[in-house]
Amino acid sequence: MKYIDEFRVPRAIRVLTEAIQKESPKDGAVFMEVCGTHTQSFRRFGLHKTLPPGLKLVAGPGCPVCVSSVEYIEKAILYARMPRVILASYGDMLRVPGVSSTLEKERGSGARVRVVYSATEALEVARGNPGYTVIFLAVGFETTAPTVALTVRAAAKEKIGNLYFFSSLKLIPPVMRFLLERRDSRINGFLCPGHVSSIIGIKPYAFIPKSYKIGCCVAGFEPHDMLQGILSLLKQLKERVYSVDNQYARVVKEEGNLRAQRIIADVFESVPAHWRGLGMIEASGLALCRRFARFDAERQIPLKAGALKKSVQSVSACRCQEVLAGRIEPFQCPLFGKACTPGHPLGPCMISSEGACNAYFRYR
Amino acid sequence: MCLGIPMKILRIDKEWAVVEAGRLQRRVNIQMVEGLKAGDYVVVHAGFAIEKVDPVKARQTLTIIDEIH
Secondary structure (H helix, E strand, O other): OOOOOHOOOOOHHHHHHHHHHHHOOOEEEEEEEEOHHHHHHHHHHHHHOOOOEEEEEEEOOOOOOOOOOOHHHHHHHHHHHOOOEEEEOOOHHHOOOOOOOOOHHHHHHOOOEEOOOOHHHHHHHHHHOOOOOEEEEEEEEOOHHHHHHHHHHHHHHHOOEEEEEEEEEOOHHHHHHHHHHOOOOOOOEEEEEEHHHHOOOHHHOOOOHHHOOOOEEOOOHHHHHHHHHHHHHHHHHHHHOOOOEOOOOOOOOOOOOOOHHHHHHHHEEEEEEEOOOEEEEEEEEEEEOHHHHHHHHHHHHHOOHHOOOOOOOOOOOOOHHHHHOOOOOHHOOOOOOOOOEEEEEEOOHHHHOOOHHHHHHHHO | OOOEEEEEEEEEEEEEEEEOOOOOEEEOOOOOOOOOOOEEEEEEEEEEEEOOOHHHHHHHHHHHHHHHH
16 A cells, blocks of 8 residues: 555665664663554554664553543543433543443443544534434544544534534643653653644644753654654764654644644634543643534533542552553553453553553554 | 544545545545645545645655665
């Protein structure tokens, strides 16, 4: 397949892995890849086995399903239980645990929960079910945000009256800053998310080399891309000259997708957001701006305050929050591979196809 | 949620395009990307084309290997 196969050529992979072996510092290094798709892809191709000892690529919080708060899931469950409501959601959300239930369990108990691949499909569900209230769980990062924004605008244009958006959209650069500020884990470089960057461009990461003297490289998702990204980070570390390198130039422009940025700015505003396992982070989430408030589920469909169960730690032994922060690797969680597997997941990192635990288990 | 695959535009109909990769064909919204035409490749995410793939830059990325070797 074009633009895929060319980036999986064995000879090139060999050249890159050998160069990585050569450039890797004696005292090792820890790079964080922020994007769940990088985590999956890296391990799917067995690239973790090509890294020299001491060089680690750890997963970060770039799994939007994993970082959606327990409160968000609980509210979604409450919405699903309402009469004449159809909940439209990306598939991954269905098995994420709230306090005592999941959307999948609710569906089993009769709730109308429809899996959609695109925000547009939620609009189609609303059109096709005029007697129902359709609530779309808008979960994702900057890659997904413009797709939701366009759907909100389409709903406004068509004067759709039965579609609402429940946003858990989040932003990547703020969580990177948050992790750096905490200074509680070693990060010698960031592999930055390719498709988020295709939207936001390179500049939003500039504060990282500037203020923290840590290198960044925006990378694509094929083996060639990720290995080239790691090589860039190693070179930056060796030369102690830090910047935001762009390995994924075939898709990521320096300024990003300006049209998509304008679309996001037209529909959303940045708000504080709660990241599961990390806590509240300023200006790290997106909410519908006032012009589109009539589509905002939280403003338009209030939930009874008492109905929301108090947020508790889901399973006490689950260490998803440390995995999300890059402090431990999945196999360091006592539940990993034993009580917690993709077939029987206990935490969001094992449930989501972009979760680190899921990737580590499937490609162990 | 970075998942996105490069797909080739077969035909465009206003703000929609029929795209294909291998034997997979999809109808995607192209409002996020300007100046597209049949034959272009776009990255598709959640039912939308999010950016065009630049063939020149793609080639440049591949040939960097020769500099390392």
